[in-house]
Amino acid sequence: MRLFWLQIVVFLSAPVLGQETWQLVKRESSVTVYTRQEPRSEYKSFKAVGLIRSTPEEVLNVLDDVDHYKHWFAFSKSIRLLKRQKNEKYVYIETSFPWPFRNEDMIYKISTTKNNNGETKLVLDGRSDFIPPVADIQRMRAAKGYILLQKDKEHTLVTYVMHAEFGGDIPPWLANTYIHLLPFQTLRNLIEVMKT
Numbered sequence: 001m002r003l004f005w006l007q008i009v010v011f012l013s014a015p016v017l018g019q020e021t022w023q024l025v026k027r028e029s030s031v032t033v034y035t036r037q038e039p040r041s042e043y044k045s046f047k048a049v050g051l052i053r054s055t056p057e058e059v060l061n062v063l064d065d066v067d068h069y070k071h072w073f074a075f076s077k078s079i080r081l082l083k084r085q086k087n088e089k090y091v092y093i094e095t096s097f098p099w100p101f102r103n104e105d106m107i108y109k110i111s112t113t114k115n116n117n118g119e120t121k122l123v124l125d126g127r128s129d130f131i132p133p134v135a136d137i138q139r140m141r142a143a144k145g146y147i148l149l150q151k152d153k154e155h156t157l158v159t160y161v162m163h164a165e166f167g168g169d170i171p172p173w174l175a176n177t178y179i180h181l182l183p184f185q186t187l188r189n190l191i192e193v194m195k196t
Contacts, residue, residue: 022047025180031187033180038163042172045145045163048183054194056120056149056156060112062193063122063147066091072193074185077103082131087112090130094137095182101169106140107131120149124162138167158187 022034030051035044052059062068066081066089073079078094094105107130111123126143133139145162160183166175 026184028184029188030191031184033184035176035180041163041165043163043165044176044179045161046179046183048160048180048187050158050160050187050191051152052156052158052191052194053154054156056118056151059149059156059158059190059194060120062190064112068193069093072186072189074182074189078105082107090127092131094134097170102136102138102167104138104140104167104170105134106143106164108143118151122147122149126164138169140167141165158190160187 022036024032025035025046026033032049034047034049036047038045062072066079069079069091070076073093075096076093077096078092080092081089082092083090088109088111091108091110092105093108094103096103107127109125109127109130111125112120113123114120124143124145124147126140128139128141142165143162144164145160148157148159148161150157150159162183
């Protein structure tokens, strides 16, 4: 009888578990990008993994310097620090989209934590109501993700995961087709910045 119920649970869980599987989309040099379809969302999430020849502390210093985001954060038109507290900051990012679509923006609460394994995690939590909407820019409805820094000998393994609900102008099929480009270019840029 227990085996029967276990089979039922596995059968009913299969579609949900299938949706959580990351699909490889792009691998080039030191960056690999995956996407997956999220339950109850038309938009895919991404996970990008990159290997940077620097220490986690050095990478964290770059990630903490909002004034220099423009040098590595891909497709960003405007980035500014709105507020900073001890281990968290609020950052405004306007993402560029091609015509005929409007640019989209979001305010990210970025919280930094370190665990006992020496890993550093930057949790990215979209706060769409932190400041009023900006004229002619579409505000994303939601965004949530993280950047994880893990030491790997003389390198740092960077994992960047994000799911966003766009504001409505950009059709899901289009967003899902090109969603991998932002994390791929962002990590490629970050690798180049860390070389200088």
